Amino acid sequence: MIDVLPGGLTARHPVEGDHPQVLAVLDEWWGGLKGAAGVLERSLLLPRLYFQHFTTTSFLVEREGVQVGGRQGDGGDVAAFLVGFLSQTELDAAYVHFVGVDPRLHGQGIGRALYRAFFALARSHGRRYVHCITSPQNTASQSFHTRLGFTASGVKPDYDGPGLDRVTFSIDLAAR
Ligand SMILES: CC(C)(COP(=O)(O)OP(=O)(O)OC[C@H]1O[C@@H](n2cnc3c(N)ncnc32)[C@H](O)[C@@H]1OP(=O)(O)O)[C@@H](O)C(=O)NCCC(=O)NCCS
Structure with missing residues (x-):
């Protein structure tokens, strides 16, 4: 599923x-x-529905042989995840909603590997563009997406609601 x-x-x-x-x-x-405010924002950004209705376009990385949750399918010892989906509105686009890597594993190419897998999946569904957003305060995320080849917007005030500024990112898979 993810080979690297x-x-x-x-x-x-x-x-x-x-x-x-x-x-x-x-x-x-x-x-x-x-x-x-960030704690609340993040929990509200990841309601259960993503684990019900967007599973086949999302990925979970876990440590082999370690099942903290106690049984297969509980998530085990989560090492990284990417929650994404195919746009229902823009039929040439896919969207990465949320991605995270265990800080103890940063800098080992796991984030890049998750995106590569998502790009391949998007392409296999005829999707040419991938979009995502991050908050202006998340400079690590902005550097990461830029390194991956995404083009960033400037800060968009109130993009997600009052006080919820965002930076948007897009990549054209056909140009890679
Ligand atoms: C952003 C994040 C997903 C990156 O994951 P990662 O596995 O450490 O990233 P990778 O090792 O695959 O790095 C890929 C590229 O991005 C660069 N990069 C990653 N994090 C970076 C940072 N903090 N600053 C600068 N560059 C960074 C790497 O140098 C690498 O570039 P290279 O391959 O050209 O050398 C991870 O830091 C994270 O989970 N952060 C907290 C959650 C978050 O902010 N998620 C994104 C917003 S929803």
Whole structure:
């Protein structure tokens, strides 16, 4: 599914039972970005529906042989995830909604591998563009997406609602 992961990690599509495990890592992985407001924002950005209705276009990476959740399908020891989907409105586009890598595993190409897998999936469904957004405060995410070849917008004030500024990113898969 994802062929270039560091040893000891495996990838699969998530299932509904993974939802609590993924929610549980958000605050640590985002380093408390934006304080209490950020905690609430992130939990609301990842409701259970993503683990019900968007599983076949999303990926979960876990440590092999470690099942913290206690049984297969519980998410185990989550090492990274990407939640994405094919746009229902723009038939040439796909969208990455949320991505995270365990901080202890940063800089090993896992984020890039997740995006490569999503690009391949998008292409296989005839999608040419991939879009995503991040908050202006998340400079690591902005550097990461730029390194991957995304084009960034400037800061768009109130993009997601009052006080919720965003930077948008797009990539043309046909140009790569
Ligand atoms: C952003 C994130 C997903 C990157 O994951 P990662 O596995 O560490 O990234 P990779 O190792 O695949 O890096 C891919 C490229 O991005 C660059 N990059 C990654 N993080 C970077 C950072 N903080 N600053 C600058 N460049 C960075 C790498 O140098 C690499 O470039 P290269 O291949 O040309 O050397 C990870 O830092 C993360 O989970 N952050 C917290 C959650 C988050 O902000 N998610 C994104 C917003 S929803």
